[in-house]
Amino acid sequence: xxxxxxxxxxxxxxxxxxxxxxxxxxxxxxxxxxxxxxxxxxxxxxxxxxxxxxxxxxxxxxxxxxxxxxxxxxxxxxxxxxxxxxxxxxxxxxxxxxxxxxxxxxxxxxxxxxxxxxxxxxxxxxxxxxxxxxxxxxxxxxxxxxxxxxxxxxxxxxxxxxxxxxxxxxxxxxxxxxxxxxxxxxxxxxxxxxxxxxxxxxxxxxxxxxxxxxxxxxxxxxxxxxxxxxxxxxxxxxxxxxxxxxxxxxxxxxxxxxxxxxxxxxxxxxxxxxxxxxxxxxxxxxxxxxxxxxxxxxxxxxxxxxxxxxxxxxxxxxxxxxxxxxxxxxxxxxxxxxxxxxxxxxxxxxxx
Numbered sequence: 001x002x003x004x005x006x007x008x009x010x011x012x013x014x015x016x017x018x019x020x021x022x023x024x025x026x027x028x029x030x031x032x033x034x035x036x037x038x039x040x041x042x043x044x045x046x047x048x049x050x051x052x053x054x055x056x057x058x059x060x061x062x063x064x065x066x067x068x069x070x071x072x073x074x075x076x077x078x079x080x081x082x083x084x085x086x087x088x089x090x091x092x093x094x095x096x097x098x099x100x101x102x103x104x105x106x107x108x109x110x111x112x113x114x115x116x117x118x119x120x121x122x123x124x125x126x127x128x129x130x131x132x133x134x135x136x137x138x139x140x141x142x143x144x145x146x147x148x149x150x151x152x153x154x155x156x157x158x159x160x161x162x163x164x165x166x167x168x169x170x171x172x173x174x175x176x177x178x179x180x181x182x183x184x185x186x187x188x189x190x191x192x193x194x195x196x197x198x199x200x201x202x203x204x205x206x207x208x209x210x211x212x213x214x215x216x217x218x219x220x221x222x223x224x225x226x227x228x229x230x231x232x233x234x235x236x237x238x239x240x241x242x243x244x245x246x247x248x249x250x251x252x253x254x255x256x257x258x259x260x261x262x263x264x265x266x267x268x269x270x271x272x273x274x275x276x277x278x279x280x281x282x283x284x285x286x287x288x289x290x291x292x293x294x295x296x297x298x299x300x301x302x303x304x305x306x307x308x309x310x311x312x313x314x315x316x317x318x319x320x321x322x323x324x325x326x327x328x329x330x331x332x333x334x335x336x337x338x339x340x341x342x343x344x345x346x347x348x349x350x351x352x
Contacts, residue, residue: 003149004201007212008343011197011311012076014069015298016052020076024308025315028294035189035299041167043174043181050180051165051190052299063109066161067116069194070096073307074121074159077196082208093144093153094127097136097160097303100334104169113161127159134263134331135221136160137306138339141199142219154204158197162302164190180266188265191299195307213314217326218342220246227336228269235269237276239338244277244330247340248284251326256286257342258324259316261309263331264293265300273332286323305331306339317345 013020016034017027027034037048054072057065096117098110106112110129118124132139137160147153164173170190173179180187205212224239226232248257264270274291282288292312295301301308309329316322322345330340 004151004203006145006148006216007200007202007205008214008216008310008314009198009200009205009210009212010077010081011195011307011314012073012078013193013195013308013311014054014072014076015193015301015308016054016191017297019054019056019072021311021315024298025312028292028297028312029321031297033297038165041170043179045181045183047182049170049190051170051192053165053192057192062106062163062166063112063116065192066163066194067113067120069192070113070117070159070161070196071120073194073196074117074157077157077198081198081210093156094125095140095144095156095158096127096129097140097158097306098129098131099162099303100131100133102169103172104166132337133303133333133335134305135333135337135339136303137195137197138219138329138331138341139221139337141216141306141341142221142339144199145216145219148199148201151201151203154201156199158199158307159195160301160304160307161194162304163192164300164302165192178267186266186268188267188295189299191295191301193298193301193304193308195301195304195311197307197310212346213317214343214345216341217344218247218250220244220249220340222246222338224273224332224336224338228267228334235273235276237273239336240273240277240330240332240340241280243338243340244281244328247328247342248281251284251342255326257284257326257328258286259313259322259327260285260291261312261327261329262291262293263295263301263305263309264291265295270332290323306341310343313343313345
C-alpha cells in the first residue's frame with residue numbers, strides 16, 4: 001500500500017512574547033523574555049510570583065483567557081490557508097491538547113474552552129479534547145498519522161492550550177518546589193500560551209494549492225516509568241529514548257539531526273532525562289549539546305508545547321536561520337508520556 005507523505009502546512013502561536021508565530025519566533029531567537037511579576041500572586045515569602053502571559057488576553061477567568069489565546073493562535077495558523085483547504089477539516093480531525101489535571105485547573109476546563117472556541121469559530125468541527133499535558137500535541141499527531149498517510153482523512157488541526165497562571169496552581173508548584181523563586185533556582189516560570197498546527201496529506205495539500213512547509217518523517221511515543229512526581233526510583237530517560245528512537249527510525253544512514261526543540265524548563269529532572277537519552281542516541285545529532293528550549297522566554301507552555309515548537313521550526317526554515325532541514329521535537333508530560341517527532345522542512349525545495 002502506498003502511503004502519502006504527511007505535511008505541515010501552517011502553524012500559529014499566542015505566547016507571552018508574541019501574538020503570532022512570526023513574532024514569537026523572532027522574540028525567542030533574540031532571547032527576549034516575557035516574564036513579569038504577577039500583580040497579586042505571591043510565593044511563600046510574600047515575594048511576587050514571576051509568570052508569563054500573552055498581552056491582551058481577558059483579565060478574568062482561566063477558560064475565557066485560554067479560549068482567547070487559542071482563538072488567536074488558530075487565526076494565525078488558518079488565516080493564510082484557502083477556504084478550500086479548511087473545508088477538508090472534518091469531524092474527528094480537530095484536536096485540542098489540554099493540561100493534565102492539577103490544582104487550579106477546573107475539572108471541565110478543557111471542554112469549557114472548546115465550547116468558547118466553537119462559539120467564536122462556528123464553522124469549525126467539534127474538537128476532540130484530551131488532558132494529556134506537554135506531550136499532548138504529539139500524541140494527537142501520532143493518533144492521526146496513519147489516517148493521514150492512508151487517506152482516511154485529508155486535513156487535521158492540532159491545537160494546544162495551557163496555563164499555570166492560577167493562584168492555586170502557583171501555590172501548589174511552590175509547595176512542591178517546582179516554582180522558580182528567589183529561593184528555588186531549579187523551578188520553572190509559570191506560563192500561559194496556545195499553539196496550533198495544520199497538517200495535510202500531500203495530495204490534499206496539492207489539490208488545494210497549498211505549499212507544504214515540512215514533512216513528518218517519523219513520530220514516536222514512550223512511557224517513562226519514573227515520572228517527575230514519582231516517590232521511588234530514578235528516571236533514566238528510557239521513555240524518552242524509546243520515543244526518539246522510534247521517531248528517528250527512518251532517518252537515513254549517515255544523516256544527522258540539525259535542530260532540536262524541546263520542553264526544558266529549568267528543572268533538573270528534564271535535563272537529566274535528556275542527558276540519558278543523548279548518551280544512547282547522540283550519534284544521530286549533528287551537535288548533541290545544541291537545542292532550543294523557549295521556556296526561558298515564554299515560560300512553561302504545558303500542553304501548548306508541541307504546536308509552539310513546530311511553529312518555531314517552520315519560522316526558522318522560512319527565514320533561513322535554521323541549521324539545516326532535519327529537526328527533532330520532543331516533550332514529556334508529568335504523567336510519564338513522552339513524544340518525539342522528526343520533521344524535514346521544505347523551505348528550499350521547489351517541488352516534490
